[in-house]
Amino acid sequence: MTLMWKEGELKPIVVQDARDGSVLMLAYANSEAVRRTEETGYVHFWSRSRGALWMKGETSGNKLRLVELREDCDGDSLLARVIVEGQGKVCHTGRRSCFYPDGNEWNGSLLVIPLLLEELFEERSKKADTASYVFRTLSRKDEPLKKVGEEAAEFIISAKDGRTAQAVDEAADLLFHFLLALHYAGMDYVEILERLKERHAERTGGER
Numbered sequence: 326m327t328l329m330w331k332e333g334e335l336k337p338i339v340v341q342d343a344r345d346g347s348v349l350m351l352a353y354a355n356s357e358a359v360r361r362t363e364e365t366g367y368v369h370f371w372s373r374s375r376g377a378l379w380m381k382g383e384t385s386g387n388k389l390r391l392v393e394l395r396e397d398c399d400g401d402s403l404l405a406r407v408i409v410e411g412q413g414k415v416c417h418t419g420r421r422s423c424f425y426p427d428g429n430e431w432n433g434s435l436l437v438i439p440l441l442l443e444e445l446f447e448e449r450s451k452k453a454d455t456a457s458y459v460f461r462t463l464s465r466k467d468e469p470l471k472k473v474g475e476e477a478a479e480f481i482i483s484a485k486d487g488r489t490a491q492a493v494d495e496a497a498d499l500l501f502h503f504l505l506a507l508h509y510a511g512m513d514y515v516e517i518l519e520r521l522k523e524r525h526a527e528r529t530g531g532e533r
Contacts, residue, residue, distance in 0.1 A: 329400060330356040335371055336402055340381075340415070343392040343406040344515050345437045349415040350423040352381075354403065359394070366391050368405050386411035413444060439504055439514050446508040462505065469509035472502040 330336075335353040342349055352370040354362070358378055361369040368389035369380045382388030389407040396403055409415055416423040421437075449459040462468050476499040483492035507514055 335373070338368070338370065338403040338405050340368065340389060340405050340407055342437075342440075343408055344518075345440060347422060347437050348424055349389075349407070349409070349421070350381075359403070362391060362394065362405070368407060381415070382411060385414070387414050389415070413440070442501065442504050443508060443514070446505060450508070459505065463509055469502065469506040473499070473506045476502045 333355070335355055337351055338354050339351050340349045341347070353373060354369065355371045358369040358371045361378065361380070365380075367380055367382075368391055369378060371377075372379050380388070388410045389405065390410055391405060391407055393406040394403060395406070409421075413421055415421060446459055446463070449457045450463050452460065454460050462472065476495065480492060480495035480499050483495045504514060507517075
């Protein structure tokens, strides 16, 4: 980083999920914390209450793996784009984000829904509960892949017939099963988004 630091200066770091853009937390860092972040690839902060350097997730396991560290136009604050490891719970309250007005963990972004579904799939796949639709579907050979074809056909028929409300429901079913199929195949939907981003950049002559 090219930041200029005054002796003892702290700068705020806004932490953002690199996958969906939601804001997860805000903390403070000194020059040493930024240096440790860049060296280790995991976000470090400076604790104002303890007067010590600390790495988020060191005890909980919910570490913040750095994707990108940006400074603002004035060089007095930072933005850390991260991938949350562990259980994905950044807030000390056990929630995904520290910003949850009225208990809303979605942080105003509908793009977080696939992440919540991925957490659900992971949790249900580890519990041998035959009452769980997710578990039953994942435990049958190629069943998640077959369901994508079935749901796609139902969406096509509804959309072709002009039944808009039903088509919306079928599209939601299709997206759910597509994400489930990705989980079954050991893939992350972020990989798909990254590929789309690459294609967009290729076709528009640069990253937009």
